[in-house]
Amino acid sequence: MISIRQVSKSYGSFQVLSDCSTEIKKGEVIVVCGPSGSGKSTLIKCVNGLEPFQSGEIIVDGISVGDPRTKLSTLRARVGMVFQHFELFPHMTIVDNLTLAQVKVLGRSRDEAAEKGLKLLERVGLKAHANKHPGALSGGQQQRVAIARALSMDPIAMLFDEPTSALDPEMINEVLDVMVELANEGMTMMCVTHEMGFARKVAHRVIFMDQGRIVEDAPKDDFFGQPRSERAQQFLSKILHH
Amino acid sequence: MAYNWNWAIFLSETPSGESTYLGWLLTGLQWTVTLSLSAWIIALTVGSLFGVLRTVPNRWLSMLAAAYVETFRNVPLLVQLFLWYFVLPELLPRGMGDAFKQLNPLMQQYIAATLCLGLFTGARVSEQVRSGIGALPRGQRNAALALGLTLPQAYRHVMLPMAFRLVIPPLTSEFLNIFKNSAVATTIGLIELSRQAQQLVDYTAQPYEAFIAVTLMYVMINVTVMFFMRRLEQKVRVPGYLGGNPS
Ligand SMILES: Nc1ncnc2c1ncn2[C@@H]1O[C@H](COP(=O)(O)OP(=O)(O)OP(=O)(O)O)[C@@H](O)[C@H]1O
Numbered sequence A: 001m002i003s004i005r006q007v008s009k010s011y012g013s014f015q016v017l018s019d020c021s022t023e024i025k026k027g028e029v030i031v032v033c034g035p036s037g038s039g040k041s042t043l044i045k046c047v048n049g050l051e052p053f054q055s056g057e058i059i060v061d062g063i064s065v066g067d068p069r070t071k072l073s074t075l076r077a078r079v080g081m082v083f084q085h086f087e088l089f090p091h092m093t094i095v096d097n098l099t100l101a102q103v104k105v106l107g108r109s110r111d112e113a114a115e116k117g118l119k120l121l122e123r124v125g126l127k128a129h130a131n132k133h134p135g136a137l138s139g140g141q142q143q144r145v146a147i148a149r150a151l152s153m154d155p156i157a158m159l160f161d162e163p164t165s166a167l168d169p170e171m172i173n174e175v176l177d178v179m180v181e182l183a184n185e186g187m188t189m190m191c192v193t194h195e196m197g198f199a200r201k202v203a204h205r206v207i208f209m210d211q212g213r214i215v216e217d218a219p220k221d222d223f224f225g226q227p228r229s230e231r232a233q234q235f236l237s238k239i240l241h242h
Numbered sequence B: 001m002a003y004n005w006n007w008a009i010f011l012s013e014t015p016s017g018e019s020t021y022l023g024w025l026l027t028g029l030q031w032t033v034t035l036s037l038s039a040w041i042i043a044l045t046v047g048s049l050f051g052v053l054r055t056v057p058n059r060w061l062s063m064l065a066a067a068y069v070e071t072f073r074n075v076p077l078l079v080q081l082f083l084w085y086f087v088l089p090e091l092l093p094r095g096m097g098d099a100f101k102q103l104n105p106l107m108q109q110y111i112a113a114t115l116c117l118g119l120f121t122g123a124r125v126s127e128q129v130r131s132g133i134g135a136l137p138r139g140q141r142n143a144a145l146a147l148g149l150t151l152p153q154a155y156r157h158v159m160l161p162m163a164f165r166l167v168i169p170p171l172t173s174e175f176l177n178i179f180k181n182s183a184v185a186t187t188i189g190l191i192e193l194s195r196q197a198q199q200l201v202d203y204t205a206q207p208y209e210a211f212i213a214v215t216l217m218y219v220m221i222n223v224t225v226m227f228f229m230r231r232l233e234q235k236v237r238v239p240g241y242l243g244g245n246p247s
């Protein structure tokens, strides 16, 4: 469903991504980890065209992201994305956050969109908050709304960029629970996260990045059993012992 | 030397006999308000447009917008007014220039002053709008685009509503400035409020009354503008954001 082929990207002379390749099949859950600055966010943003890249190719559901003829907004409407800092729209109520793109992008009627939005809010346990503004919700609640907002577009795949790293520890699980449920339903997911418990539970594969390269791309059990590269071993022992 | 206060002066007739001195002041007030409001409409429209252009990912558009801002912000207002009033009509295509010169003088002054004040203030508004957009978390734009909104839709529904809320206070002071700056229009002969005060002094030898009255009128304008802008600010206030934290 998502093919990343020899993708490279640089800012001036600084190489952020070097020759990254991987393949994500329909229904697969991939966890991407690696030290800060290794290019995880950049790679995931390349997948829905939020970051341009200079060489290589990314194909999402048969559509080439880098092709100048591709209408990126159409592609993005089909791929959900969840950000570290939630990025709900603060001037809109929760339900309006969920209906905006359904109405403006998919052309759904306001009622239809609101109905869908409320159903998704119910699913993440926040229906009672539908008419509040994001500022009135906790971080964990905001992130669950953000997931619901992405799902309201009926995405074919979901991208997560460190969805729990801005949260207080006691709120991390409520967000991970929603993600686990989503994974169990067969959603195709690419998750940048350091939550190894989540990776162990639902990931099919783990990708480890360092200095812009995909250093390791292995089935979960292999990765946790014995990572091949020394960098990955070091990294793993560091985050598992904290 | 004792000064003879005479507040009744406002009710006495002017030499030409068709109005009272108070009538003069009110006509001046009317021109000041008309000129300032029409210039403000131009300033907001043009300023918002160019403020947005400065932030879009297109080098030519943002350079164009930067050129506008730098030109109109850095040339003194008085010089700009003379250019609009005296020089521009000569540079226009013959027909247009002549048509302008055939308008009645008051109309010529009003048009030149409105364009001048509007575009001058527009450059300042554009800087405010740009800084408002710049103050938004960068992720907001990405979040909007990631949902499939186009860039114009992202501006229209996500970024501008917040950016404008952020810059209501500085825009209020630009709005107040436009009333004060409108006094430059006297230099091309438009008889607005400050010019009428001058006339009153010339005709009546009651300078204190004249200037106190005019000052009060400017204060009144300020208070009214601030009242409405404050109301607007409260009306669009986002719960749990910008000062009112719920937790
Ligand atoms: N606009 C930019 N201009 C120049 N360098 C950039 C830019 N954006 C990111 N970088 C650099 O690219 C590298 C990779 O950034 P990226 O955000 O993808 O890392 P990351 O793996 O997501 O890190 P983190 O765990 O801190 O989020 C970093 O070294 C960063 O400094």
Ligand SMILES: [Mg+2]
Pocket (backbone or CB within 6 Å): A040, A041, A042, A161, A162
């Ligand atoms: Mg990152």
